[in-house]
Amino acid sequence: MGVPRWVWVPAALGAAFVLLPLVAIVARVDWGDFGSLITSESSRAAFALSLKTSAASTLACVVLGVPMAVVLARHEFPGLGVLRSLVLLPLVLPPVVGGLALLYTFGRRGLLGSELDALGVQVAFSTLAVVMAQTFVALPFLVVSLEGALRTAGERYEVVAASLGARPTTVLRRITLPLVLPGLASGAVLAFARSLGEFGATITFAGSLQGRTRTLPLEIYLQRETDPDAAVALALVLVVVAVLVIGFARTGRGAL
Amino acid sequence: MTRFRRFGSVTVAALLVLAAAGCGDDGGDAGSGGDGGGNGETTLTVFAAASLTSTFEQLGEEFEAAHDGVDVQFSFGGSSDLVSQLQEGAPGDVFASADTANMDKLTADDLQAGDPQDFATNTLEIATPPDDPGGVTSFADLADPDLKVVVCAPEVPCGAATAKMEEATGVDITPVSEEQSVTDVLGKVTSGEADAGLVYVTDVTAAGDDVTGVPFPESDQVVNTYPIVALEGSEHRDLAQEFVDLVLSQTGQDVLAKAGFGAP
Numbered sequence: 138m139g140v141p142r143w144v145w146v147p148a149a150l151g152a153a154f155v156l157l158p159l160v161a162i163v164a165r166v167d168w169g170d171f172g173s174l175i176t177s178e179s180s181r182a183a184f185a186l187s188l189k190t191s192a193a194s195t196l197a198c199v200v201l202g203v204p205m206a207v208v209l210a211r212h213e214f215p216g217l218g219v220l221r222s223l224v225l226l227p228l229v230l231p232p233v234v235g236g237l238a239l240l241y242t243f244g245r246r247g248l249l250g251s252e253l254d255a256l257g258v259q260v261a262f263s264t265l266a267v268v269m270a271q272t273f274v275a276l277p278f279l280v281v282s283l284e285g286a287l288r289t290a291g292e293r294y295e296v297v298a299a300s301l302g303a304r305p306t307t308v309l310r311r312i313t314l315p316l317v318l319p320g321l322a323s324g325a326v327l328a329f330a331r332s333l334g335e336f337g338a339t340i341t342f343a344g345s346l347q348g349r350t351r352t353l354p355l356e357i358y359l360q361r362e363t364d365p366d367a368a369v370a371l372a373l374v375l376v377v378v379a380v381l382v383i384g385f386a387r388t389g390r391g392a393l
Numbered sequence: 394m395t396r397f398r399r400f401g402s403v404t405v406a407a408l409l410v411l412a413a414a415g416c417g418d419d420g421g422d423a424g425s426g427g428d429g430g431g432n433g434e435t436t437l438t439v440f441a442a443a444s445l446t447s448t449f450e451q452l453g454e455e456f457e458a459a460h461d462g463v464d465v466q467f468s469f470g471g472s473s474d475l476v477s478q479l480q481e482g483a484p485g486d487v488f489a490s491a492d493t494a495n496m497d498k499l500t501a502d503d504l505q506a507g508d509p510q511d512f513a514t515n516t517l518e519i520a521t522p523p524d525d526p527g528g529v530t531s532f533a534d535l536a537d538p539d540l541k542v543v544v545c546a547p548e549v550p551c552g553a554a555t556a557k558m559e560e561a562t563g564v565d566i567t568p569v570s571e572e573q574s575v576t577d578v579l580g581k582v583t584s585g586e587a588d589a590g591l592v593y594v595t596d597v598t599a600a601g602d603d604v605t606g607v608p609f610p611e612s613d614q615v616v617n618t619y620p621i622v623a624l625e626g627s628e629h630r631d632l633a634q635e636f637v638d639l640v641l642s643q644t645g646q647d648v649l650a651k652a653g654f655g656a657p
Contacts, residue, residue: 340572
């Protein structure tokens with residue numbers, strides 16, 4: 138079974154639209170200094186911080202997002218549609234606004250600011266703030282993919298397992314989650330990729346300090362002020378990491 | 394089957410959003426030079442540092458009033474962003490930079506028409522939240538390690554000025570964050586996250602009641618100079634020079650002085 142031949146034209150245009158800018162980046166890279174540009178102290182600090190925080194926020198997305206997706210996919214209750222829309226809001230919210238919202242919630246003068254202060258927790262300007270910003274923007278990606286996978290998988294096996302006496306937690310652990318593992322994996326990859334590229338919420342909520350809050354996208358943005366060559370080189374590193382992660386997930390039986 | 398299709402479309406939507414989100418948050422209101430109103434109007438495009446927004450908009454209106462059929466469009470942004478855009482061929486008639494370093498980048502590429510002229514100066518000032526939780530009264534107070542101080546990163550002009558100021562005064566600030574722009578610094582101060590921020594005098598004036606300014610006598614040791622020049626690629630070289638002249642005139646200087654800028 139083939140696709141209609143005309144489909145190739147817009148498909149090729151779309152591919153060119155995505156790939157050409159990447160080619161343009163590669164063409165601009167100053168290969169002679171590439172090594173030194175990406176191994177400077179500030180670059181390495183930013184790269185390490187980005188990997189660390191993105192891994193942490195992906196973990197947070199899985200811990201919080203899997204239960205959210207299960208509830209959204211397996212239950213019908215009044216207001217479900219509204220709830221789903223609200224949960225997915227960070228998808229359409231400009232990240233800078235997301236950062237402001239986090240600031241108004243967890244900041245020193247935010248909704249929970251005095252409570253957090255009483256507990257001795259100061260979120261602002263900390264690496265924790267970076268992880269929170271990334272989790273905030275990445276969570277919907279995991280929830281959306283996993284909810285879709287759960288609905289596709291259906292409830293048949295779960296019903297059978299329950300009829301044979303399996304308790305809800307056993308069903309979730311032994312039937313539901315193994316069935317949607319590819320969906321969970323692709324959701325986690327999306328969340329990781331989104332965390333890696335996160336910029337707006339981070340700079341608004343967490344600030345920018347080398348080794349603590351200045352992730353790779355922030356470092357790129359800053360480097361561009363004085364050294365566009367370094368910014369381009371770092372951007373390429375970010376692209377390569379993203380491609381590797383996505384490719385890794387696909388070969389690992391992904392369903393992206 | 395419908396379920397499957399739904400999953401597919403949701404995934405596609407998610408990917409599209411991913412793509413959009415990844416590159417969207419650039420922050421600067423750059424780019425939009427171009428041709429404004431039709432009717433055969435002449436459009437003069439001025440690339441100006443973000444700190445000049447209110448003063449230049451005012452001067453732009455005066456210029457339009459004095460020149461029938463001329464529409465002045467502004468592209469405000471970080472000076473280095475603006476220079477990069479001009480170097481990449483963005484069409485502009487005038488460039489006003491917040492520091493000489495970025496003007497030097499422009500002249501190194503021979504994009505100027507004539508010699509850049511200094512038209513204003515700016516100095517640093519401390520901004521605190523209105524209730525001043527840290528009790529900041531002097532520049533030396535910023536060295537207190539318990540104080541949450543936010544400054545600009547050394548890579549941007551206000552941060553370079555901050556670094557020079559630390560050197561000149563021997564005061565060593567340990568900031569909790571080195572921000573990208575004065576706007577980001579002010580944001581952290583107005584939201585109360587930071588106890589103090591170091592920005593320009595004009596930024597404190599523009600922020601109004603949202604912050605309290607703490608001037609300090611050492612500020613005159615580091616003075617930022619703003620140069621302006623008509624651009625070589627301009628199709629309206631005479632008009633562009635007239636705009637430069639307006640900024641340098643008494644009228645222009647009065648407007649700038651009112652916003653807190655110093656004389657060149």
